[in-house]
Amino acid sequence: MLIKLKEFLSSDQLSYRVSENFVIDDEDFLSKTHLDKSIVFAGEFYKVDESVILNGTVMYTVKDKCARCLDEFDNKIETKFEALIVKQLDEDSESDEIQLKITDGCVDLQETIKQIIYLSMPMKSLCSKDCKGICPNCGVNLNNDNCKCEDNLTDPRFDKLRDLLKD
Ligand SMILES: [Zn+2]
Ligand SMILES: [Zn+2]
Structure with a gap:
């Protein structure tokens, strides 16, 4: 899942909006997480001083089991994140800010999105709040x-x- 930023970076636009359907191409990850492979990514890249920041939202569906009635159901999750676009990853960075490396004017979101999904997976869910x-x-x-x-x-x-x- 590559996002091309070349044109945006060389333009004088201050922000750039993206919304795309992605398919996660990692069988191991999909079976571990019970995730539906199609996800939606929506985000906006902003130029702030010398940096570029991404405000992103990931929407995914996971086969979940209701903690109250034990039925399986499709749990639709929406989670937000912020990332900093960098030329070189700063491995020593103390902050837990997400960094996305830009290569040839593109950023690859696959690994970051997988991490975001992992971190946002619900531990205990209900099929509906009135279950x-x-x-x-x-x-x-x-x-x-x-x-x-x-x-x-x-x-x-x-x-x-x-x-x-x-x-
Ligand atoms: Zn009864
Ligand atoms: Zn239920």
Whole structure:
């Protein structure tokens, strides 16, 4: 995933917007992350003084499992990052700023985007924020089915109250 910056850098434009569909071409990475290989990258390169900065957004889809109902679902994630475009990578840099090396007027985003995806992968997700989960009694997925457990189960705390009402 190469982005050509040559024309932008030699022009007097101050910013340059890109939005592209990319395919991640790394089977190992895809199977490890359960990632859908098509991702969208959108970004804007800015000239600031002598530097060029990229404000980027990566959108990807990952096969996830809901922590509440255990169903598999497509989890769509959008994550933002900022990177500095450099001629030479500064390995000793103390800051955790992302650096992108420019070669022949182009930057290659593949490795950076893979890192961004790794770092932004959710640990625990829900298929929807209203997910009803599974019934702890019969194990039915309450998003798809209703069960009768709640009607039949009696809460022992109410037994005493019920006794009080009895004659
Ligand atoms: Zn769920
Ligand atoms: Zn149930």
